[in-house]
Amino acid sequence: MEIGLFCARVNVLILLLALCSPCKFIQSPMDYGPLSFLQSTSTASMDFGRIHFHSPSAVLRPQSSADISLLLTFLSSSSFNKVTVAARGAGHSIHGQAQALDGIVIEMDALPSNIQIHRKGEDETAVSYADVNGGELWIALLEESLKHGLAPRSWTDYLYLSIGGTLSIGGISGQTFKYGPQISNVLQMDVVTGKGELVTCSPTKSSELFYAVLGGLGQFGIITRARILLQDAPQKVKWVRAFYDDFHTFTKDQELLVSKPDLADYVEGFIILNEQSLYSSSTAFPAHLNFTPQFHSKGSSKVYYCIEFAVHDNSFEDINAEQVVEEISREMSYLPSQLYTVEVSYYDFLNRVRMEEMSLRSVGLWEVPHPWLNMFVPRSGIKEFMDLLLENISPHEFEGPVLIYPLLRDKWDTNTSIVLPDAAADNDKDPVIYIIGMLRSTNPARCPAECLEDRLRLNRRIARAASSSSIGAKQYIPHHRSPAEWKGHFSQHWDRFVARKMWFDPLSILAPGQGIFPRIS
Ligand code: FAD
Structure with a gap:
């Protein structure tokens, strides 16, 4: 073994002794051989969700893959410690998935940029x-x-x-x-x-x-x-929004769009629950909307829907994007006159949520708790899921977008670790699966800690009910609180997931914030 590597290992050992001690005495920054650790930083114990705040004992700012390899080689070959390691990318998890309580967080943004x-x-x-x-x-x-x-x-x-x-x-x-x-x-x-x-x-x-x-x-x-x-890359994009007041018509048109991959380049959609959701989702869409939904009509409340699709304007292909939009929209059944088309640069289109971020930041509503829930729902269960959702939320007080759009099962490789709703549970073996993102914000001024807890409980209730056999949904970016729930999430893929864990991370050092496997010493 090279002397440098040996010294580094000894120094990592010293670090680990520090980590294993109840008294965390690492001062920042400290160099351990070639590895540079910081004392826990506030960012390493925080994420976008602002629900969990688990402090690590140390933060590694790696300069290369070799730094990460050195740390994990040492941790996996020493049997006396229970130190865990979480890679942290941008920290945009909701439930502390990139955190490592009393472990080591690796801040991946430290790797020198090299594209x-x-x-x-x-x-x-x-x-x-x-x-x-x-x-x-x-x-x-x-x-x-x-x-x-x-x-x-x-x-x-x-x-x-x-x-x-x-x-x-x-x-x-x-x-x-x-x-x-x-x-x-x-x-x-x-x-x-x-x-x-x-x-x-x-x-x-x-x-x-x-x-x-x-x-x-x-x-x-x-x-x-x-x-x-x-x-x-196209230079420009025709970006279209069409409004609906009927769920069935809305999903029918979404499915029409995803059946035309040669014409449409992007298809999404969202539920309009209230004035605020219409206003905030339109921040980046530069059209004057002449749409005045009646959320309360004839004594009952009503929700609306918006399809968003885009067509690339390519100079290198013989495509007239405007004609394509016309051709597609002729087949759609949106509310009369409620179709709006704008042209934006490809960069601005892809970066559209940045404008929403800036707008929310300006009113102090970006860095707030986010009890989000994302679910994949088979087409056969989508109507039942919508009913479940609307029974459980109060549309007038829901803050944040509710996204809903179709995906096609055959574009997903079943060898990967992600889990979609079981094809067997999907009675029609339907190729279409919906993703529904309930991206709720909670303004602490209106929703203090107990109210946040209520919303998290509500999410769990919706997720549980939606996982029932009649709907057959699965969480996307899943969050579960017990091994039994994780097993249920992976269902027939659980054994493969466990076997892969045993093979590649047998001591369960990695990503403790997901709460799937306990660390083995
Ligand atoms: P982190 O939160 O840092 O980490 C997430 C998990 O990945 C952790 O378990 C972590 O340990 C692990 N990890 C991080 N880096 C690595 C690595 N290099 N190698 C191995 N494991 C690693 N998702 C979508 O699919 N579509 C969207 O449109 C979308 N929009 C979003 C918008 C916002 C505002 C936010 C907050 C989230 C959105 N997400 C979306 C969810 C997002 O993709 C996930 O939360 C994603 O994991 C965040 O990436 P991150 O770099 O912040 O990861």
Whole structure:
């Protein structure tokens, strides 16, 4: 063993003794051989959810994959400690998934930025792709790839999330019906397993690790680098919104749109529960809306729906985006005159949620607790799910968007670790699954701690009822509180998930914040 490596190991040992002691005496910053640790930082014990605040004992700011490998090699080869490790990307989890109580948080944004773009045809490259570090944000990848006229194919709505963070959960948006989730658009990854091994994996090389890590909730390894598929980027986008007052018509039109992947490039939608949800969801959409919904009519309350779709305006393809929008909208059944089309740059379109963030920040409503719940619902259960939702929430006081849009089952690779509703439970073996995101904010001035607890309880109640056999839903970005619930979540995939854990992280060091496996000493 090299002397440097030996010294580093001894120093990591000293660190661990410090961690194992009830008195946390690490002062910041401290160098342990080549590894530089900080005392727990406030960001490492916080996330977007602002519900859990678990402090780690130390924070690692890695300079390379080798730093991460060194730490995990040491932790997995010493039997005396119970130290856990969480990779933290952008910390946009809701339930402390990137936290490590009394453990070590690895701040992935510390990895030096290094985005390499490869264009199809250059150096015998068969497809365009980007090599990018796991801690890099999607916005940085977008900005760099656009300089080459390229962009990733599959997105999330919000781009200030890390590559490793979204590949660990799936990564979905309005392009998912067409290209699959982000985890269906990765060619290769560098991963440090829970045993400290640094492995380059792909569908043909170390494929078990590759598929385990994708949608694997950080359980099997830390993604230090990923190869992301790119396509030619359009300059502009025709962005369309159409309004509905009938759920069946709304979903019928959404399904019409996802049946036209050659025409539509993006399909989403949301429920309009009240004035505020109409106003806040329109922050980035630069059209004057002449839409005046009657939320209370004839003594009862009513909700509305909005479909959002987009068509790329490509100069390199012989497509007239305006004509495509007309062609598609002729077949739709929105409320009379309630279709609005705007043209925006591709960058502004993809980065649209940033405007909502800025708007919410300006009124102090971004850094507040977020009791979010995301569910995949088979088409056969979507109406029952909607009834369940509307029975359980008060539309007039709900703050935040409720997204709902269809995805296609065949765009998801069943080898990955993510779990969709069981095809067997879906009576029609239907190709369509809906994602419903109840993205609730709680203003602490109106909803103090007990009220937040009530909302979390309500989410659990909805999730439990929706998982019943008649609806057959599964949580997306799941949060469960007991091993039995996790087992139920993975259902027939549980044994594979456990086997992968035993293989790649047998001491259960990684991602303790998910609460799936207890640390083994
Ligand atoms: P973190 O919160 O830092 O980590 C999440 C989990 O991944 C943790 O368990 C962590 O340990 C693990 N992890 C982090 N980095 C790595 C790595 N490099 N290797 C292995 N494991 C790692 N999701 C969608 O699919 N579509 C959306 O449109 C969407 N919009 C969102 C909008 C907002 C405003 C927010 C707050 C979230 C949104 N999400 C969306 C959810 C988001 O994709 C997930 O919460 C994602 O995990 C966040 O990425 P992150 O970098 O913040 O991860």
